Amino acid sequence: QSVLTQPPSVSAAPGQKVTISCSGSSSNIGNNYVSWYQQLPGTAPKLLIYDNNKRPSGIPDRFSGSKSGTSATLGITGLQTGDEADYYCGTCDSSLSAGVFGGGTKLTVL
Amino acid sequence: QVQLVESGGGVVQPGRSLRLSCAASGFTFSGFGMHWVRQAPGKGLEWVAVIWYDGSKRYYADSVKGRFTISRDDPKNTLYLQMNSLRAEDTAVYYCARDGGRGGYFFFDYWGQGTLVTVSS
Numbered sequence: 001q002s003v004l005t006q007p008p009s010v011s012a013a014p015g016q017k018v019t020i021s022c023s024g025s026s027s028n029i030g031n032n033y034v035s036w037y038q039q040l041p042g043t044a045p046k047l048l049i050y051d052n053n054k055r056p057s058g059i060p061d062r063f064s065g066s067k068s069g070t071s072a073t074l075g076i077t078g079l080q081t082g083d084e085a086d087y088y089c090g091t092c093d094s095s096l097s098a099g100v101f102g103g104g105t106k107l108t109v110l
Numbered sequence: 111q112v113q114l115v116e117s118g119g120g121v122v123q124p125g126r127s128l129r130l131s132c133a134a135s136g137f138t139f140s141g142f143g144m145h146w147v148r149q150a151p152g153k154g155l156e157w158v159a160v161i162w163y164d165g166s167k168r169y170y171a172d173s174v175k176g177r178f179t180i181s182r183d184d185p186k187n188t189l190y191l192q193m194n195s196l197r198a199e200d201t202a203v204y205y206c207a208r209d210g211g212r213g214g215y216f217f218f219d220y221w222g223q224g225t226l227v228t229v230s231s
Contacts, residue, residue, distance in 0.1 A: 033215075033216075035216075035218070045205070047217065047219050050210060050217040050219070086154075088154065088155050090157070091216060098171055098172075099145065101156065104154040
């Protein structure tokens, strides 16, 4: 049972937009920055978004992040088949003094 | 370029110990906090431990507290995870990951390729 809650799966057609939600509490998302990771099959995770909405260099602006209260959202526009992957949100939980992740969301590009 | 290379994984019996290493290169290792994150087969990511850039703070997931110890050797640019009293539920791919800052940022901007630990009799 993950501290952060994500939908198990989402799907959309190529070229469309999809959003992935991440729900937490005041001890984690509510008072800390959120990051997002993409994990392609058989590979290590890759940072997509940090500090709620910042993209590391090399990450296209098709990927965006936002946060409101105790929830965060990852948006992906112009979907490509290469975007098929598992996506995870993460943050720090101040009451646990620990890092926490969502359970992951599998994106299918139909 | 930043590189993180884990080693030390393998098959180990329940109750035994194992030490993982993560060799870092391409950045000033002593300036960054470092984490271990694991992923059980077919499961999601689980944060394991963090050590501050100067070793002054270390935090652990409840699931490993008292059994695992994170440490670092800055002259060798190497991160370690000493795992004792291993259990079947510790079976996972273990990744080392660099913190976005000195340790308290809790976002992971670079990851290693992972090393598989299998705990089985």
